[in-house]
Amino acid sequence: MKKLIERTGVVCLAASLLAIMSCAKLDEQVTGSKVIREGSNGSASDLKGVYTQLNGQSDQANTYALQEHPTDEMMGPTRGTDWGDFGTWRKLHTHTWDAFHNQISDTWDQLNTGVFRATQVINSSQSSAQTKAEASFLRAYFMFQVVDLYGQAPFRDPAAPATDNPKVYSRSAATDFIINDLRFAETNLGASASAGIASKASAEALLAKVYLNKAVYKATTVGGPFTFAKTDMDSVIVFANRVADAGYQLEPAGKYFQEFAWDNSDKSKGIIFGIINTSTNAPANTHNRWRMGMHYNQSPSGWNGFTTLADFYNAFDPKDERRGGSYPELTDRNGLNTGFLVGQQYGPGHVALKQRGGSPLVFTPDVNLNYSTEAQGIRVIKYFPHPAADGSVNDDFATNTYIFLRFADVRLMKAEAILRGGSDPNGESALAIVNGVRTPRGATALATLDLKAMLAERGFELYYEGWRRNDLIRFEKFNDPVDQRPNKSDKTRTVYPIPARAVDSNPNLKQNAGY
Structure with missing residues (x-):
């Protein structure tokens, strides 16, 4: 519908x-x-x-x-x-x-x-x-x-x-x-005064992305196996270092969701390239990013659609800030949390919400792709609205800058390139880079790092940002069974058909x- x-x-x-x-x-x-x-x-x-x-x-x-x-x-x-x-x-x-x-x-x-x-x-x-x-x-x-x-x-x-x-x-x-x-x-x-205008750093961030995936795009067989050339991984590192030299920064501890807030263009130092939205001109209005999963009775009223998979949610460290929680001027005003929404949901005044039929609005981990009730499935709030003092939301012109490229992604690309054999002239290790992203979020520092943990970390940091398919293919995990898809798919599915x-x-x- x-x-x-x-x-x-x-x-x-x-x-x-x-x-x-x-x-x-x-x-x-x-x-x-x-x-x-x-x-x-x-x-x-x-x-x-x-x-x-x-x-x-x-x-x-x-x-x-x-x-x-x-x-x-x-x-x-x-x-x-x-x-x-x-x-x-x-x-x-x-x-x-x-x-x-x-x-x-x-x-x-x-x-x-x-x-x-x-x-x-x-x-x-x-x-x-x-x-x-x-x-x-x-x-x-x-x-x-x-x-x-x-x-x-x-x-x-x-x-x-x-x-x-x-x-x-x-x-x-x-x-x-x-x-x-x-x-x-x-x-x-050169440098740009606005994340909405292409800059040297945006070109470097995308170059790192292309070189990281070059093995996928140059493979003789679609879907792999892939051979990652050291020269390509070295290029990823070079461009990632240039982005870092431009002054971009990770969000400080306790501020992960600030990068996606209504004032992210003013406060975040990690947005490299995106689309600027304002209260009078929102060409890439981010409201669909919260409405696509929120229930009809939440504030603002949602479309009650997309969910995450329970296995993905359960993989997070329970202490990881990226898993979500309360956010000032959001949760206290209209009851909405950031990150993953599971369990009883609340509205303005911390009133427990109900489904349309009157039963409690409790989001459950279980979900059926073909036949779900309106409360099944864990919802995800990455971008989020700015409620008025009374908790009401008019998000016709949501002011969140929509992000294509950000510094945390660049840092993780560099770590992966080092893990795949690249050499960093700055002497950083892949493990140190990953822990530099994890630990400010409250997640336990890793003692070792392998490709499995690297893929997982990219998921923890970049979920719902449009990079997951790209990552899974590069790690040769895209075709693996997941909830509601019990069988392994063919490698030809790593590209779509030409219409x-x-x-x-x-x-x-x-x-x-x-x-």
Whole structure:
């Protein structure tokens, strides 16, 4: 039933349309054999249009859903007639999608439109070096997601005849293309006064991400096994160190959730790149991040949808701050906690809430993907609203900056690269880095560190931020059974199919193996 279209005008999904990215008018279609476009002159408004294409990344569907729902940390159970949505969420969690899956198709359109719009700006003779550098970073981000999700990347030259079919880069070639874009961006960008504008550090953080995953993207067999080259791991470390040298910091002890609060752009020193939202302009309104799981009777009223898996929740150290708890001006005003919501839920005035039928609103760990009640499943609050003094919430313009890249991720990428054989000129150990992230959160310091613990730590720090699928694939754990998916899936599931309509319209695209 919901919630594919009940949200803040960021993405409109309609299976009957060929290329749908947002509720705003689009100036091109890039998924087929033809392209319809308006002229681009390299102006600031053209670059702004590329940034605007990022807004769809903050939706609870599409890119975010494809990166989270197939993993061990999220599922979207059907509750009576709610959240059925023709099985779109269930198919993601059970790895049973096909080339006609609506969100796989819509994500393809969104991301490739971002690549094309950025290319228009880059190719314009009127674009300044700064504009080209920002557009190169944005193109690299969009193409990175295409490569990560689909394993190949179509590319259209804006100057090519509209009748030409876009050429297609292999996963390996597209990875090289992305690296070249990011190296250009890093060379030509400086520091930025706003996390909403591409900077040298954002290019370096994404370069670290690409080099860390290069073994996955260069593998001869999809899904592994992967061989991580020392030179690539050394590159991860180099770029991670450059980000650190730019002055970014981890949140201090007791302040983990400050990075996701309504005033995170003012208080956090760890946000490298994201989308700035204000009380009058919230293009990437984060309200879906709490509404997608909150119950109808909570404040604010939620959509009663997504949950985490009990096994994921139970893996946390009970003393770990990242597991959640009270937050000033949130819990005391409307009863809502941060992190994982389990057990009796409360509203303003610490009133115990009830379900719609009148029984206590108690979130339980048990959940059934196909037939859940409205109170089953542990909910997750990573971003959260700023209630008024009376506990009421008007989150039409939530002011939380939506984060793509942050310093804690960079630190953990460096630790993983060292663990995989990279050398740090600064002499840090992987264990020391990981404990430097863990211990301020109240989690017990680790005595040793292996790949299993490294993957777990990335989950503890980065849950619900859109990186879990990427991590699980790199650690060769993506296909393992999880709750509500009892059997191991095939390695071909580590990439999604190319949408059927794209394959049909561009003969240069070849369907991925297994589909």
